[in-house]
Amino acid sequence: MKIGILGCTGAVGQQMLQCLSERNIEVEELRLFASQRSVGRIFEFKDKKIVVEDMATKRFDNLDYVLGALEADLSKEIADDVVKAGAIYIDNSSAFRLDDNVPLVVPEVNGNDVCNHSGIIANPNCSTIITMVACNAINKLSPINKMIVSTYQAVSGAGVKGMQELNEQIRSLGHGQPCVNEIFSKQIAFNCIPQIGAELENGFTTEEMKLQNESRKILHNPELIVNCTCVRVPVMRSHSISITCNLDQAKDLEEIKKALMNACGISLMDVPTPLDSSNQDLVYVGRIRKDPIFENGLTLWCVGDQIRKGAATNAIQILEECEKLIS
Amino acid sequence: MKIGILGCTGAVGQQMLQCLSERNIEVEELRLFASQRSVGRIFEFKDKKIVVEDMATKRFDNLDYVLGALEADLSKEIADDVVKAGAIYIDNSSAFRLDDNVPLVVPEVNGNDVCNHSGIIANPNCSTIITMVACNAINKLSPINKMIVSTYQAVSGAGVKGMQELNEQIRSLGHGQPCVNEIFSKQIAFNCIPQIGAELENGFTTEEMKLQNESRKILHNPELIVNCTCVRVPVMRSHSISITCNLDQAKDLEEIKKALMNACGISLMDVPTPLDSSNQDLVYVGRIRKDPIFENGLTLWCVGDQIRKGAATNAIQILEECEKLIS
Numbered sequence: 001m002k003i004g005i006l007g008c009t010g011a012v013g014q015q016m017l018q019c020l021s022e023r024n025i026e027v028e029e030l031r032l033f034a035s036q037r038s039v040g041r042i043f044e045f046k047d048k049k050i051v052v053e054d055m056a057t058k059r060f061d062n063l064d065y066v067l068g069a070l071e072a073d074l075s076k077e078i079a080d081d082v083v084k085a086g087a088i089y090i091d092n093s094s095a096f097r098l099d100d101n102v103p104l105v106v107p108e109v110n111g112n113d114v115c116n117h118s119g120i121i122a123n124p125n126c127s128t129i130i131t132m133v134a135c136n137a138i139n140k141l142s143p144i145n146k147m148i149v150s151t152y153q154a155v156s157g158a159g160v161k162g163m164q165e166l167n168e169q170i171r172s173l174g175h176g177q178p179c180v181n182e183i184f185s186k187q188i189a190f191n192c193i194p195q196i197g198a199e200l201e202n203g204f205t206t207e208e209m210k211l212q213n214e215s216r217k218i219l220h221n222p223e224l225i226v227n228c229t230c231v232r233v234p235v236m237r238s239h240s241i242s243i244t245c246n247l248d249q250a251k252d253l254e255e256i257k258k259a260l261m262n263a264c265g266i267s268l269m270d271v272p273t274p275l276d277s278s279n280q281d282l283v284y285v286g287r288i289r290k291d292p293i294f295e296n297g298l299t300l301w302c303v304g305d306q307i308r309k310g311a312a313t314n315a316i317q318i319l320e321e322c323e324k325l326i327s
Numbered sequence: 328m329k330i331g332i333l334g335c336t337g338a339v340g341q342q343m344l345q346c347l348s349e350r351n352i353e354v355e356e357l358r359l360f361a362s363q364r365s366v367g368r369i370f371e372f373k374d375k376k377i378v379v380e381d382m383a384t385k386r387f388d389n390l391d392y393v394l395g396a397l398e399a400d401l402s403k404e405i406a407d408d409v410v411k412a413g414a415i416y417i418d419n420s421s422a423f424r425l426d427d428n429v430p431l432v433v434p435e436v437n438g439n440d441v442c443n444h445s446g447i448i449a450n451p452n453c454s455t456i457i458t459m460v461a462c463n464a465i466n467k468l469s470p471i472n473k474m475i476v477s478t479y480q481a482v483s484g485a486g487v488k489g490m491q492e493l494n495e496q497i498r499s500l501g502h503g504q505p506c507v508n509e510i511f512s513k514q515i516a517f518n519c520i521p522q523i524g525a526e527l528e529n530g531f532t533t534e535e536m537k538l539q540n541e542s543r544k545i546l547h548n549p550e551l552i553v554n555c556t557c558v559r560v561p562v563m564r565s566h567s568i569s570i571t572c573n574l575d576q577a578k579d580l581e582e583i584k585k586a587l588m589n590a591c592g593i594s595l596m597d598v599p600t601p602l603d604s605s606n607q608d609l610v611y612v613g614r615i616r617k618d619p620i621f622e623n624g625l626t627l628w629c630v631g632d633q634i635r636k637g638a639a640t641n642a643i644q645i646l647e648e649c650e651k652l653i654s
Contacts, residue, residue: 146620150477150569152519152558170497191602192479192560192567194614194628203616203626227618227626229569231479233519234561240519242477242556242569275518287521289530291554293473299530299554301521 001027002062003319004087006055006078007069008032008043011160012092015312016067021046023316031063060085065319068092069311083119088322090121090315097122097214104217107317108265109136114321121318124218125210126310127151127230131241132218133283133309134302137263138256139219142247146294149211149228152240153196154274156306157232158183166234188234196230205230238274239310240303246294253290256298260285265309266302277303281313328354328650329389331414333382333405334396335359335370338487339419342639343394348373350643358390387412392646395419396638410446415649417448417642424449424541431544434644435592436463441648448645451545452537453637454478454557458568459545460610460636461629464590465583466546469574473621476538476555479567480523481601483633484559485510493561515561523557532557565601566637567630573621580617583625587612592636593629604630608640 003020007013013034020027030045033055041052053059058081060066066082068075068091075093082089096102103113104122109132114121124132135144155162161183169179169189179187186193197207212226233240261268265283269276272284283304291297304310330347334340340361347354357372360382368379380386385408387393393409395402395418402420409416423429430440431449436459441448451459462471482489489510496506496516506514513520524534539553560567588595592610596603599611610631618624631637 148475148571148618148620150556152479152560171501174498174501185598186600187602190561190563191600192562193598193600194567194569195598203614225619227571227620227624229477229614229626229628231567231569233479234517235519236517240521240558242521242558244475244554271512271520271522273513273518273520275514287530287556291475292552293475293554297554299556301556 001025001323002029002064003027004031004033004060004063004066005069006033006066008052009034009038009041010069011156011163011307012311013069015307016069016315017043017045019308019312019316023320025316025320060087063087065090065322067315067319079120088117088121089119090123090318092123092311092315094125094210096120097124098217104214105318105321106132106218106314107321108133108263110218110220111321112325114318115325121322123311123315123318124214125207126157126306127153127239127241128211128214128218129310129314130239130283130302130304131211131243132215133265133304134241134285134300135243135245137259138245138247138298141251141256141259142249142296143221144219144245145224145248146246147211147215147224147226148244149226150242151228151230152233152235152242152274153230154235154237154239154306155188155232156237157196157239163236166236184232188232190234193232194229196232204228235274236278237305237307238278238303239306240274240301242301244291244294244297244299247296247298250296253288257288260288272301272303274303277305279308280305281309283309328352329356329391330354330646331358331360331387331390331393332396333360333393335379336361336365336368337396338483338490338634339638340396342634343396343642344370344372346635346639346643350647352643352647387414390414392417392649394642394646406447415444415448416446417450417645419450419638419642421452421537423447424451425544431541432645432648433459433545433641434648435460437545437547438648439652441645442652448649450638450642450645451541452534453484453633454480454566454568455538455541455545456637456641457566457610457629457631458538458570459542460592460631461568461612461627462570462572464586465572465574465625468578468583468586469576469623470548471546471572472551472575473573474538474542474551474553475571476553477569478555478557479560479562479569479601480557481562481564481566481633482515482559483564484523484566490563493563511559515559517561520559521556523559531555562601563605564632564634565605565630566633567601567628569628571618571621571624571626574623574625577623580615584615587615599628599630601630604632606635607632608636610636
C-alpha cells in the first residue's frame with residue numbers, strides 16, 4: 001500500500017506516522033508532506049529514513065491513500081488535487097465533515113459508510129469520536145435521542161503548541177515568573193477555560209455544535225439533539241466527557257453494562273481518568289448510572305486519547321475499513 | 328461580638344480568620360481552637376496575637392458565635408457543647424445540613440432561614456453554595472425543577488493537603504520523578520478524577536447527591552431533581568460548574584440575563600474561569616444560553632472560590648445575617 005501523510009510534522013501527523021508503524025498494515029511506500037519550512041526534515045519509519053516533501057508541489061501521484069492532518073482551509077485547497085491524483089483522501093480537518101458526498105466515519109460505529117465515498121472520507125471531531133465510541137453499544141440497544149454533555153478537553157486539541165503552552169506556563173509559575181498565553185485565551189495552567197471555538201448566534205460554540213451535527217451524521221439520526229459545553233482543562237492529551245443521554249426505549253442498567261462490556265473499542269473501568277487512556281487507542285467508560293431526570297436516561301463518563309483515537313488512530317482505522325470493504 | 332473558630336489551622340479555618348478581619352465586623356474577642364497538636368500556635372488577628380486553645384477542653388463560655396471548620400464526625404461530637412455554652416454554632420461540615428432543626432443557609436438565597444435555628448446553622452457544600460448563588464435569580468423568575476450538572480472541582484476541596492499534593496506532583500513531574508498520591512485516589516496533576524466522595528447504591532456519590540439534597544432544602548423545593556457528576560480537576564482553589572436546568576415557566580433569555588445582572592453575589596462575565604474567581608467572594612456566571620432539550624431549558628457556567636464563598640465567606644455571611652435578623 002502506498003500512503004501519504006499531509007501535515008506530517010504536527011501532533012496528529014506525527015501520531016499517524018507512529019500508528020502506521022504499530023499497526024499491521026503493509027506499507028509499500030510512505031511519503032511525508034508538509035509546508036515549505038519543513039521540507040528536507042527527515043523522519044524514520046520502520047528503519048527507513050523519509051525526507052519531507054513540499055505539500056505545495058501537489059505531487060500526489062501513485063498513492064493509494066493520503067491521510068490529512070491539516071487545518072480546514074488548507075485541506076479544502078488541497079483535497080481536489082489528492083482525489084484527482086487517484087488517492088483516497090482521509091481528512092482529519094472539519095473541511096468536509098458535513099458534506100453530503102463525504103462519509104464521516106468512526107469505524108466501530110458506521111464503518112460501512114466508507115463505501116459511499118467519492119474520493120474523500122472525513123475523520124470526525126475528537127470529542128465526537130470518543131463520545132460515539134463510548135455510546136455506540138447503547139445506541140444499538142436503543143437509539144439515543146438526546147444528550148447533555150460537558151467536556152474536559154486536553155490541550156493537545158490545540159496541537160503541539162497547546163501542549164507546549166501548558167508546559168511553559170507550569171514552568172514559569174514554578175519559577176515565580178508571569179505566565180504567557182498565546183494559544184489559549186487565558187492561562188490554562190491550574191485553570192479551566194469554558195470556550196473552545198467561536199461563539200455562534202445561539203450561544204453555543206462551533207466546537208460544541210460539532211458534537212450534535214457530526215453525531216447526527218455518524219448515527220444516521222437527524223433528530224438527535226445535543227446540548228454540549230466544551231471546556232479546556234490542564235490535561236495533556238486525553239479528553240474526558242461527562243454524558244447524560246435519553247434512549248428511545250427503557251433499558252435495564254445491567255443490559256446496558258453488558259452491551260458496553262462486549263462493545264468494540266472500549267473498556268469498562270470504575271473511575272476512568274484521562275491519564276488512564278493517554279497513549280492508548282481504547283476509550284475507557286465508567287460511572288454508568290441511571291439518570292433520574294429523563295424517562296429513559298443514562299449518565300456516564302468516558303475518556304480517550306485525543307491525538308490517537310480522537311484523530312490519528314481513527315483515520316488509520318478508516319483506511320483499514322476501506323481496505324476491508326472496498327478492495 | 329465574641330467569636331470562636333474551631334479548626335482554625337485548616338484551609339477553611341485560616342480563611343475564616345482572614346475573612347473576619349476583612350469584613351466590617353466588630354470583633355470584641357476572637358478565640359481560636361484546634362486539636363491538641365496545634366495548641367500554643369499563634370495567629371495574628373488585627374494586630375493582636377491569639378494563642379490556639381485545645382478544642383478538647385470544650386471551654387466555649389462567653390462566645391456569641393462559634394464558626395466550625397471541622398470534619399463532620401468531630402463537629403457532631405462538639406456541637407452540643409458549643410450550643411450549651413450559649414453560642415450560635417455555624418458549622419461548615421456536612422454533620423447537620425439535612426437536620427430538620429438546623430437551617431441550611433446561603434444568605435443571598437434563603438437568608439431569612441437563619442431565624443429558625445435552635446443553636447446550630449449549617450453552611451452548605453461548596454459546589455452547592457456556588458450553584459445556588461449562580462441560579463438564585465433564575466429560580467426567583469421561575470422555579471428550577473431539574474438540573475443536570477457536571478463540576479470541575481479544585482483540589483482545595485480536599486483541604487491544605489489536597490493543594491500540597493497537586494503542587495508536589497507538579498514539582499515531581501518537573502524533575503522527572505514519580506508522583507505520589509495519598510489524598511486523591513489517582514494522580515491529579517494533568518488529570519481529572521470523576522469521583523468525589525463514596526459511591527452510593529444508585530451509582531451517584533455522596534458528594535453528587537449533596538447538590539440535590541441540599542439544594543432542595545435551600546430552595547424550599549422538595550421536588551427538585553438534580554443529576555450531578557462531580558469531578559476533581561488540577562485547579563487550586565476555585566470550583567467551576569456546568570449547569571443545564573429546566574424552569575417551571577418559559578422565560579426570555581434577555582429577561583434571565585437582566586435578572587442575573589442585578590443579582591446579589593454574582594457578576595456576569597463572557598468566559599469565567601476558576602482563576603478569575605480565585606481569592607474573591609463573587610461567583611462569576613457566563614456562557615448563558617437556551618438549552619435545546621428541556622421545554623424551558625437554560626445552560627450556563629459558573630465559577631467561585633471554594634475556600635471563600637464555598638466555605639469561609641458564606642459562614643461569616645450567615646453570622647452577619649444572624650446579627651441583622653435575630654439581634
